[in-house]
Structure formats: C-alpha cells, structure tokens
Amino acid sequence: MIDIACGVDLGGTKINTGIVNSKGEILYNIKIPTEAQKGPYEVIERIIKSIYEVVDKTGVKLKDLSGIGVGSPGPLDAEAGIVLCPPNLTGWVNIPLTEILKKEFGIKIRINNDANAAALAEYLFGKGRGINNFVYITVSTGIGGGVIINGKLYNGANSNAAEIGHHTINFDGPRCGCGNYGCFEAFASGTALAGFAKDVVDSGKDTIIKEIAGNRAIKAEYVFEAAEKGDKIAIELIEKEAFYLGIGIANIMSFYNPERIAVGGGISCHWKVLYDKIMATVNKRALKPNKEICDVVKAQLGENVGLLGAALLVLRESKGVL
C-alpha cells in the first residue's frame, strides 16, 4: 500500500510544502516566501494556508494523510514538538509548533531539524540507499548535517545531534552565527566563501570577482565563475574552500565512521571543481581505516530534498519505508 503525507520544509526565506508518497514521489508542491520578519504566528498562519492549498490542489482528504512532517531550522525539541530558538527565524522562542498544527489539522504531526530530515530523504531515496552508516552534509548559506547510524536517523539526547556546521575547526577563527568561534560553517559555507572573497576584493587585489559582481553583493557563485575564467585569486579562494571542507569531512569520518558521506546544498553544484582538492586534504588528515571504508560523493536529491525529508518524518513510521 502506498501511503501519503504532507511535508513542510520551513526555511528562513522560503516555505516549501507538498504532498509526498511513500515511494518518495512529490505529487504536488508550492513554495511561498516565509516572511520571517513578521514573527512566528504569521509564519505559522502561512504554513497552515500552504498545507490547505496542497491538500485542495491534489484532492487529498486530510484523513487520508499519514500525517504532516515539518523540517525546521534548529535548535528544536523533536520529541516535544517545540522549536526552541533558531537564529534565522525572528522571534521564535519555544514555539509549540506540533501542538498548534495538531489543533488545526487533528492528524499526526512530526517535526525535526531540517538537515536531519534531508538526511533521511537522501538515505532512503538518494545516495544513501542501502548504506547503513551514512552522513549527509548540506553546504550552502550555512552548513548542516544529518547522520544515519545502523539504518536509523540519529537524533541525540535532545534532538540536536549532528550540528556538523558548528564543530570548531580553528579555535582562533572568525565568530560564527551561533556565537562560537572558528566553526566549520564560519570557514566552509557559501557565506564564508563570499566573505573571504569580499575581503580580497576590498584589499584591492587583482581579481575579476568584483567585475562579475557589479553592483551586487559578492556571492560564492561569482568566485566559481571567476575561477572558471582562470582568475588566480578566485582559484586560490576555491582551493581554500576545498581545504576547509576536507578538514570538516575528515573530522566527520572520525566522529561517525560512516561508509559514505554525501554532500548537498548550493556549493555541491561545483563538485567537479572541488572533489579532488577536498580528497587531497581528507587523505592527509583522516584516520586510515576510517577513510578506507568511506566514499565521499555529491548528494543526489536536489532542491526538494528538505520537503521530501519532512514528509518522510511521518512516512518512515508507516510500513514500507523504514
């Protein structure tokens, strides 16, 4: 029997809501702006409306859904269904999201960290298929991750495991959005790469990155574009990016001893440029048995990985998925 569920991928800028079946197929989805600046209750109203809309458009009845799953930025308490205080959602402090949605819809509600949900999707329907010990990393604005141990999503003691972006790779490094210094995310995220590029441009070094950006703020994307055109400074920046990613990935091999690490998110679109450079650092730094057992690959599922994962928070509990 094929089950269906509603998934909501709640992001700082977009809400992606859809109906997903237990074969991992998205039947219908919509993306709307989060408008996070309006505060939690306005955002929750938008989530509720989006759920009614996908239900209406697909002609599905609420009672036919296995439930509603929400992937939300952390930190959160998945068990209690409470979003604690995500830095990129203004005013969200201890919001009982599960309770609010349960009251509205009267069906099963599950919430989890967005990167954990994405890891579940990649494990079940992407590059993690059949890999019992698997780590998914997303590298874009920030860095997040999710870990599958012995075929199960690892939540940790209070659902904040695998905050991979916030392990320190340089104790003396720049301040991270989380308040700590020198986090993996502060060195290797797309935002970090753009920041390093801005420093270089501001220092007056000879690079076409500024030209590519024009009047726009510098983005990681422009660094890759400049490197492709042979810009030496951009090539150096990308070498540094791959070096930092390599350090983080080598550490992840030590933490979890996975058989595979899949890298998703915006930066992974440049996998061909990055891969050899990342692996040069991994091979130098990771413990031999850990690196021998583990391959590092580009994630397979694209921009809807978070939506798929959110629905799977519910569907994995029904037969046929996990």
Ligand SMILES: [Zn+2]
């Ligand atoms: Zn941090």
